[in-house]
Amino acid sequence: MRVTLEHYLVVSALLFGLGLWIALAKRNAIIILMGVELMLNAVNLALIAFSRFAAMPGGRPPLAGHVFVIFVITVAAAEAAVALALAVAVYRNRATVDIDQINLLKL
Amino acid sequence: MEGFGVVSAFWVLSAVAVVSALGIIVSRNLLHAVLWLILTFVALAGLFITLTADFVAVAQVLVYAGAVGVLVVFAIMLTPSSARTNAETRFFGPGLLVAAAFSTVLAYVALATDWPVVARDAFQTTAQEIGSLLVTRYVLAFELASLVLIVAMVGAIVLVRGGRTVPEEQVEAAAPAESEPEQRQEQTTAVQVH
DSSP, rough: OOOHHHHHHHHHHHHOOOOOOOHHBBBHHHHHHHHHHHHHHHHHHHHHHHHHBOOOOGGTTTTTHHHHHHHHHHHHHHHHHEEEEEHHHHHHHHHOOBBBTTTTTOO | OOOOHHHHHHHHHHHHHHHHHHHHHOSHHHHHHHHHHHHHHHHHHHHHHHHTHHHHHHHIIIIIIIIIIIHHHHHTTOOOTTTOOOOOOOHHHHHHHHHHHHHHHHHHHHHHSOBBBBBOOOOSOHHHHHHHHHHTTTTHHHHHHHHHHHHHHHHHHHHHHHHHHHOHHHHHSSSOOOOOHHHHHHHHHHHHHO
């Protein structure tokens, strides 16, 4: 029994689909952010799997995938901080973070 | 990758990761959903270890399971009068269809493509080489990432700092039944508060 690149890619696709479903179907803005973080994690898994198994194009070092993942983690953490600050700021004005009720721009 | 330990670890950790992600969707309590998310992060860190990416696995546990998970719990605690049930919008069914179609297409492409696989040994020194790559080849991205962090920090502080908190009548009026003139008055009050 072997584990190849395709195994990791299918797991990554599954997790990405689940994160996408959370981001589309949930009502609370904070849960939507959690879905986005799950999608980013799925992408990280795919990047590390490629870094481990696949040949790097253009003569790049094989650890370029790890560096990419470090940057994705950094940007995801920064984005989570700003998104949650936004959720708290919206809560201060609307007393809710339910996206069905934050509809002032609706025609 | 062969070897009974690695293969069984892969299957167990993948199952834990997928089941935890399903737990986020299925659980009826917001805080339980956050705990399932943290379990997903830890399972993914385990999957990174099976790929011998030890530095990234530790960074994942520290940043994601540690900081981002706690940040989400803080945000939930700072929004107390919002509903704590993990309710869905009306896009539950269409969202499932779209997500299932998307991940099916992704998995099909991943399985059908002939990836240029190279027989490579496990990574021996990750932290050292990542460090040297960050200051030689990817130094521009490194500096820009520090800029992104500063901007995010300042932005989050500015967003959370200003304005008064929700007045009492708005907190009570956030209950489901709410009449039209009261809503309009509440909106003008919200504009004046900020």
